[in-house]
Amino acid sequence: MSIAGDFSNTQLSxxxxxxxxxxxxxxxxxxxxxxxxxxxxxxxSVLWLILLLQWLQPWWELPANMLQVVKHALWLLPILGGLRALYCWHADKHKHFALREHDISYSSGIFFRKMITQPVVRVQHIELKQGPLERKAALARLQLFSAGGALHTFEIPGLHLTQAQQIRQFVLQHKDALQDEQQ
Amino acid sequence: MNNSERSASTVPELSQTAAQAQWQRVSPIAILYFAVAVLRFFVGQFIYLIPPLILLFNRIKDNPGLAIGIVSSLLLLIVVAAILKFYYFQYRLSAGTVEIRSGVISKKYLNLPFNRIQNIKLEQPIFYRPADYVCLQLDTAGSVHQEARLVALSRPFAESLKQHILDSRQVTTTETDNQTMEQAALAKPGATEQLLNQRSLVDLVIHGISNNRIWLFLGLAAPFYNQLADKILGVLLKAGIDLPAMFDPGQQSWLLIGLYALSLTMFIMLLFTLFSVLGSVLSFYGYTLHKKQDNYIRRSGLLTRHEVSMKLSRLQWVALKRDWLDMLLGRVNLSFEQINGQQQQFATEQKIMVPSVTPAEASILLTDAYPDNQLSSISFSRISRRFLWRYVLLYWLPAALISQLLFWLQQQPVLALLSLIPLSLWALLIVMRWYRYGYAQDDTYYYLRRGYFGVDYYCFAKYKLQQVQFKQSWLMRRSGLCSVKLVMASGALAVPFITETDGRALLEQGLTALQRSNKAWM
Known part of the structure; x- marks a missing residue:
């Protein structure tokens, strides 16, 4: 094959x-x-405040067992919140991505590590998604769709908007990308 | 180009431009087709009304006038709907496109360029047989809603139209790719159909026995169970068999009841098998698999004849599946699978299955699709034993301990002993799963083996990969293991618990092969 000769797959840097x-x-x-x-x-905090209001409000009498539940929830909830914050902090620390000439990889997971690699040639279409909060923070999620089906949509969350746009541009301008479209 | 000219001469409309082309209707026999479709729709919508109607049967018998009125007005509605649907169904052929206008109340217009068509299917319901009409179905890669059906065309016209569409697709691809042009030029002299495989009635009976298609029948019969049971009991009573008495422990000894139960089960199994054979014959009667240029064409069906064609380049993987009964009977179910999409319920239509072939025939078919495959000679690597530990320690052992503990605490020694049967079966399943898993690769293909008591083989080209995944838990990382998942357009296949170097090699070489080949995945 003549194509094989000038083939390379280097990391972009x-x-x-x-x-x-x-x-x-x-x-x-x-x-x-x-x-x-x-x-x-x-x-x-909002959940905790709602519970606190339940606890303090003078308008109606809660059944005794409900009162017990609320009492325990009042100290359990902050602990849960703290644990979740800790988990999210570490989980997010383990989320990474990398670009090569022909594919994009995204890795995540603290205990169960997972790396998904999406070849650019097989990308069918691209979406940049921003929720209201992400828009405020100038963040974006990048979704790459392949024929592998909805279950295997490749997503990188939490990119800077400019970064996400650059990656989108990279995928769109890839010389082999969307070649199926031309046939 | 002479190819398309030739076809255009057989279908004169195809040389016209869009402006010249005339809208036309299909043959009036389509009214029948639409009537059946409407009837199916009604039955599908109101199937849950059938049991109450049966219960109300006596009331209806007392009041036949109303019932007849309802039924006849329903029939009239169906006929009118069918005629209207036929009247508003029009199509127009011009060079390179087909347009379809349909719909009575909500109008639908579809413009489908030939080069967007993925699959062409010909379907012949039994009422089309005498006049030899067919329904031509054109699938696009998009959604199901995009599919076009030309409902009643005469067979010669449909065949030449189909050929023209296939040819025009060929021409558009050759324009973009020199390599395929050479291949097409080579293939052109042999444009006649080549018979790859056909199935005899015996094969279909074997298929029916080994692949229980009974669930379909059971599902369809669900609303009638109660009535059916009463009827059967009544009939048996007349024949001198009193089932409720037979199974009454007060009248019979346990041994006798056991024997009755056994023979009854055997009888039901026999009945199921018969139904299953019937189902197999219904759907695969007269099965042939042809190859024409690089299209596979499958024809089968006793009542409604289906013709499915698939381009070889659309093929995502070849699966050779054998369950334990197939192993005993020495048969393989081979399927050519293509893009699956999100519509699982259409998955069966998207693949070409060759039912119950012998291993030798399967190997010939596989070699025909992938000439350089080494499935028969390649040696598979086993997955790690830790697969066993994981499933035994994580799921099996806790379940076993808890169930035993519970039964013994409640002083149920019989139940505790009995529960050992499913537990040991489960353990056996885990071991068999581990034993069956195997993977291999060569320069072009991946080979995957898996199964429980039966064994399935998957063979697929590396350049068809859509995405790869590499997974590793903390424990797996310590012992240098990983799991990989290969995502294809026809589905995803996972290989668990392999050595990290092997896993990385599988992914890396697959990605390189994919990125190096400029071939499209479909």
């Missing part, structure tokens, strides 16, 4: 063929981690 294991992974935006912490804190 360096110049040699890089195996997946040696990829230099880039972390997600720091703002993404902070945003998740913030959302977590707000959700748990």
């Amino acid at each position: 360096s110049e040699q063929l890089t195996p997946l294991v040696a990829l230099q992974l880039e972390p997600l935006a720091r703002r993404y981690r902070l945003l998740r912490q913030g959302v977590n804190a707000v959700v748990f």
Whole structure:
């Protein structure tokens, strides 16, 4: 094959063929981690406040067993919130992505590590998604759809908006991408 | 290009431009087709009303006028709907596209360029047989809602239209790719159909026995169970068999009841098998698999004849599946699978299955699709024994301990002993799962083996990969193991508990092969 001769698959920053294991992974935006912490804190605080109101309100009498539940929930909830915050902090620390010439990888997981690699040639279409909070923080989620089905949509959360746009551009301009479209 | 000219001469409309082309209707026999479709729709919508109607049967018998009125107006509605549907169903052929206008109340317009068509199926319901009409179904890669059906075309016209669409697709691909042009040029002289495989009635009976298609029948019969049971009991009573008395422990000894139960089960199994054979014959009667240029064409069916064609380049993987009964009978179910999409319920239509072939025939078929495959000679690597530990320690052992503890605490020694049967079966399943798992690769293909008592083989080209996943838990990392998942358009296949170096090699070489080949995945 003549194509094989001039084939290379280097990481974008360096110049040699890089195996997946040696990829230099880039972390997600720091703002993404902070945003998740913030959302977590707000959700748990609101829940806790609702419970506190139940506890303090003078208008109706709660049944005795319900009162017990509320009492225990009042100290359990902050602990749960704290644990979740800790988990999210570490989970987000373990979320990375890496670009090579022909594919994009995303790795995540603290105990169960998982790395998904999506070849750019097989990308059918791309979506950039932003929720209201992400928009405020100038963050974006990048979704790459392949023919592997909805279950196997490749998603990188928590990218800087400009970064996400650059990756989208990279995928769109890839010389082999969307070649099926042309046939 | 002479190819398309030739076809255009057989289908004159195809040389016209869109402006010249005329809208036309299909043959009036389509009214029958639409009537059946409407009837099916009604039955599908109101199937849950059938049991109460049966219960109300006596009331209806007293009041026949109303019932007849309802039924006849329903029939009239169906006929009118069918005629209207036929009247508003129009199609127009021009060079390179087919357009379809349909719908009575909500109008639908579909414009489908030939080069977007993925699959062409010909379907012949039994009432189309005498006049030899067919229903031509054109599938696109998109959703199910995008499919086009030309409901009643005469067979010669449909065949030449189909050929024209296949040819025009060929031309568009050759324009973009020099390599396929050479292949197409090579393939053109042999444009006649080549018979790859056909199935005899005996094969279908074997298929029916080894692949229980009974669940379909059972599901369909679900609303009638109660009535059926009463009827059967009544009939048996007349024949001198009193089932309730037979199974009454007050009248019979346990041994006798056991014997009765056994023979009854055997009888029911026999009945199921008969139904299953019937189902197999119904759907696969007269099965042939042809190859024409690089299209596979499958024809089968006793009542409704189906013709499915699939381009070889759409093929995602070849699966050779044998369950334990197939192993005993020495048969393999081979399927050519293509894009699965999100519509699981259409999965059976998206693949070409060759039912119950012998291993030798399967190997010939596989070699025909993938000439350089080494499935028969390649040696599979086992997965790690830790697979066993994981499933035994994590699921089996806790379940076993808890169930035993519970039964003994409640002083139920019989139940405790009995529960050992499913437990040991489960353990056996885990061991067999581990034993069956195997993986291998060569330069072009992945080979995967898995199963429980039976064994399934998957063979697929590396360049068809859509995505790869590498997974490792903390414990697996310590012992240098990993799991990988290969995502294809026809589904995902996982290989658990293999050594990290092997896993990385599988993924890395697959990605390289994929990125190096400029071939499209479909």
